[in-house]
Amino acid sequence: MNAVASSLRIALVGNPNCGKTALFNRLTGAHQKVANYAGVTVERKEGRFVAPSGRVLQLLDLPGAYSLDAASPDEAITRDICEGRHPGEPAPDLIVCVADATNLRLHLRFVLELKRLGRPMVLALNMIDAADKRGIRIDTAALESALGMPVVETIAVKQGGAAALVARLDAMPAASTAPVGAPGGAMLFPPEAKGIAPPGAPTEAGENDLHAQVRALLAATVTMPRATSATDDAIDAVVLHPVAGLAILATVMFLIFQAVFSWAAPLQDAVSAAVAASGAWVGGLLASMPLLQSLVTDGIFAGLGTVLEFLPQILVLFLFILVLEESGYLPRAAFLLDKLMFKAGLTGRSFIPLLSSFACAIPGIMATRSIADPRDRLTTILVAPLMTCSARLPVYTLLIAAFIPRHDVLGVFNLQGVVLFTLYFAGIASALAVAWVIKRLRSDKSDHALIMELPSYRMPNPRDVLWGLWERAKIFLRRVGGILLALTVLLWFLSSFPAPPDGATQPPIDYSFAGHIGKWMAVVFAPIGFNWQICVALIPGLAAREVAVSSLATVYALSAADGADAALGTAIAAQWSLATALSLLAWYVFAPQCMSTLAVIRRETNSWRNVWIAAGYLFGLAYLASFVTYQVGRAFA
Amino acid sequence: MKKGATGVVTAVEDTYSADPIARRLRELGFVQGEPVRVVARGPLGGDPLLVQIGYTRFALRKAEAARVSVAVEAAA
Numbered sequence: 001m002n003a004v005a006s007s008l009r010i011a012l013v014g015n016p017n018c019g020k021t022a023l024f025n026r027l028t029g030a031h032q033k034v035a036n037y038a039g040v041t042v043e044r045k046e047g048r049f050v051a052p053s054g055r056v057l058q059l060l061d062l063p064g065a066y067s068l069d070a071a072s073p074d075e076a077i078t079r080d081i082c083e084g085r086h087p088g089e090p091a092p093d094l095i096v097c098v099a100d101a102t103n104l105r106l107h108l109r110f111v112l113e114l115k116r117l118g119r120p121m122v123l124a125l126n127m128i129d130a131a132d133k134r135g136i137r138i139d140t141a142a143l144e145s146a147l148g149m150p151v152v153e154t155i156a157v158k159q160g161g162a163a164a165l166v167a168r169l170d171a172m173p174a175a176s177t178a179p180v181g182a183p184g185g186a187m188l189f190p191p192e193a194k195g196i197a198p199p200g201a202p203t204e205a206g207e208n209d210l211h212a213q214v215r216a217l218l219a220a221t222v223t224m225p226r227a228t229s230a231t232d233d234a235i236d237a238v239v240l241h242p243v244a245g246l247a248i249l250a251t252v253m254f255l256i257f258q259a260v261f262s263w264a265a266p267l268q269d270a271v272s273a274a275v276a277a278s279g280a281w282v283g284g285l286l287a288s289m290p291l292l293q294s295l296v297t298d299g300i301f302a303g304l305g306t307v308l309e310f311l312p313q314i315l316v317l318f319l320f321i322l323v324l325e326e327s328g329y330l331p332r333a334a335f336l337l338d339k340l341m342f343k344a345g346l347t348g349r350s351f352i353p354l355l356s357s358f359a360c361a362i363p364g365i366m367a368t369r370s371i372a373d374p375r376d377r378l379t380t381i382l383v384a385p386l387m388t389c390s391a392r393l394p395v396y397t398l399l400i401a402a403f404i405p406r407h408d409v410l411g412v413f414n415l416q417g418v419v420l421f422t423l424y425f426a427g428i429a430s431a432l433a434v435a436w437v438i439k440r441l442r443s444d445k446s447d448h449a450l451i452m453e454l455p456s457y458r459m460p461n462p463r464d465v466l467w468g469l470w471e472r473a474k475i476f477l478r479r480v481g482g483i484l485l486a487l488t489v490l491l492w493f494l495s496s497f498p499a500p501p502d503g504a505t506q507p508p509i510d511y512s513f514a515g516h517i518g519k520w521m522a523v524v525f526a527p528i529g530f531n532w533q534i535c536v537a538l539i540p541g542l543a544a545r546e547v548a549v550s551s552l553a554t555v556y557a558l559s560a561a562d563g564a565d566a567a568l569g570t571a572i573a574a575q576w577s578l579a580t581a582l583s584l585l586a587w588y589v590f591a592p593q594c595m596s597t598l599a600v601i602r603r604e605t606n607s608w609r610n611v612w613i614a615a616g617y618l619f620g621l622a623y624l625a626s627f628v629t630y631q632v633g634r635a636f637a
Numbered sequence: 638m639k640k641g642a643t644g645v646v647t648a649v650e651d652t653y654s655a656d657p658i659a660r661r662l663r664e665l666g667f668v669q670g671e672p673v674r675v676v677a678r679g680p681l682g683g684d685p686l687l688v689q690i691g692y693t694r695f696a697l698r699k700a701e702a703a704r705v706s707v708a709v710e711a712a713a
Contacts, residue, residue, distance in 0.1 A: 207660075339684050449661070
């Protein structure tokens with residue numbers, strides 16, 4: 001244990017949503033995701049920081065847990081690490097138990113439970129500023145001697161808000177020395193040695209006992225003017241109202257989709273103009289080398305530039321998601337929708353993972369770790385890819401802008417926004433339907449639990465929101481610069497070679513590898529209205545959905561007769577029927593055009609079978625939906 | 638259970654032996670003598686319930702809340 005002489009291994013443990021990750025970020029300077037709902041952190045995160053004395057302290061951020069008697073996969077991680085049972089991970093030298101100072105009735109119980117582990121502990125009373133505001137007074141010194149462990153006050157979201165904790169940790173002796181803390185405090189002996197009942201088998205009497213201790217502690221050390229925040233009560237009275245609450249939820253959701261279209265438009269035009277201008281300029285420089293010029297203008301600028309235009313829309317979408325996450329509204333939405341989702345075979349708890357899937361199904365699927373019931377969790381994972389992720393947005397908006405007129409609907413809405421909303425809604429409705437079918441097929445019909453905590457409202461922190469947007473922009477640009485660039489260049493190659501034979505009458509792409517592959521595939525996809533150009537774009541689109549847009553841009557740039565350089569939107573508007581466009585939209589609502597999602601399903605469920613089920617049903621639905629859309633569309637055209 | 642009113646928990650019953658839901662409820666503070674209040678109810682059929690216990694609010698489905706026996710107080 002003394003191997004790393006002066007480095008102390010510290011674990012942050014505590015109830016969900018008490019600010020462990022915010023504290024972790026404050027101490028280590030990291031930027032792990034924080035938000036205002038239980039279950040943001042679902043895996044262990046490691047960091048280190050140097051205390052003023054020069055000591056290196058290793059810090060472990062753990063998922064929140066209500067108890068060591070784990071009820072969900074994320075709680076199990078915390079339990080295993082605290083008990084030293086996590087593979088390849090010794091038990092931490094010191095547990096910093098984080099408790100929300102406004103919620104001590106609940107959080108102190110877990111403190112007492114952790115104390116039974118017999119490891120050295122420090123209690124951090126976080127959000128002490130919020131407690132102050134509500135007139136909550138905590139006698140820290142009395143709490144310290146009653147608990148037998150050091151107690152410090154912290155404000156994780158404020159600069160210097162963890163100074164007292166750092167000073168305390170810095171003063172801690174190195175791992176192997178002597179018990180830490182006040183007299184009668186924690187010892188370094190494993191619980192078994194002290195004859196304490198091992199955790200995992202708590203009795204009802206034991207539980208009552210813990211709660212009685214908490215009540216006694218609170219009575220002795222805390223004065224609390226009222227049990228809840230008056231602001232929370234006032235907001236909840238409206239937001240959770242059976243009628244007004246649902247109306248507000250629907251309005252918020254609809255507003256997001258309108259904003260994605262109307263707010264982002266000017267920025268998008270600016271990006272698009274900049275890309276076109278620099279493409280023309282670079283193309284002009286390369287005029288003496290036609291092959292390289294084609295690669296740069298038709299491949300890179302046409303392909304990547306078209307995708308880059310969607311950055312503003314993705315950022316507007318994330319602005320809303322981040323603000324909602326920080327405010328504490330999301331669990332309320334989950335509360336309102338629980339009954340509906342339960343009827344469909346999901347749970348209110350699925351709401352947050354599914355909402356994250358609007359950004360990307362991968363974090364969404366990982367967020368299902370906070371769902372305790374394994375059946376609910378699997379269903380949520382299987383339907384998460386139906387939520388419209390941000391990678392689909394470029395495909396949707398390209399097609400909508402090209403084929404749907406900008407009419408006003410009912411004077412306030414724009415038809416393009418309405419169509420986008422419909423596509424998102426189709427994803428949600430089909431997710432509910434699929435979940436319902438899964439529920440029917442399932443034989444085990446025992447109880448499902450909800451038990452979800454509703455946090456206090458908080459004002460979103462502008463710095464966290466801006467940081468979140470910046471992270472998103474970086475992820476997007478990295479994708480554009482990495483996988484999208486590689487695939488675009490590959491596709492340009494396949495679409496340019498072999499060169500057309502002498503005396504060819506068609507554009508050169510018709511004679512290329514891509515042209516042949518596309519025409520062969522088009523046989524299968526003809527009944528759903530896809531031409532060979534779309535088929536070509538579908539293959540690289542499996543790696544990342546946005547690639548379909550850049551691929552189409554490349555294919556059409558190369559097909560354009562004698563360099564008639566039209567924007568992609570104009571080109572497809574001229575060459576596709578409306579039925580084909582709608583059919584492609586329907587395809588993208590369902591098709592599992594994303595290898596990474598399938599890979600994460602494999603990892604999270606540990607089963608190839610679930611991957612095949614997901615991919616199979618999604619491709620099936622996609623083909624079916626496109627077929628119906630195309631045939632109906634053609635009949636009306 | 639009642640709506641809008643306050644009460645005191647009298648017991649949390651296991652619906653079957655070693656019921657994990659009942660155990661979790663007890664961990665969250667649903668123990669004998671603890672005051673509770675139903676703050677709000679879901680829009681469809683009054684399900685789930687939003688229950689205030691201690692300083693915390695939990696959303697519970699009727700099936701979960703049914704495990705908690707409460708002595709209802711006359712007026713809030």
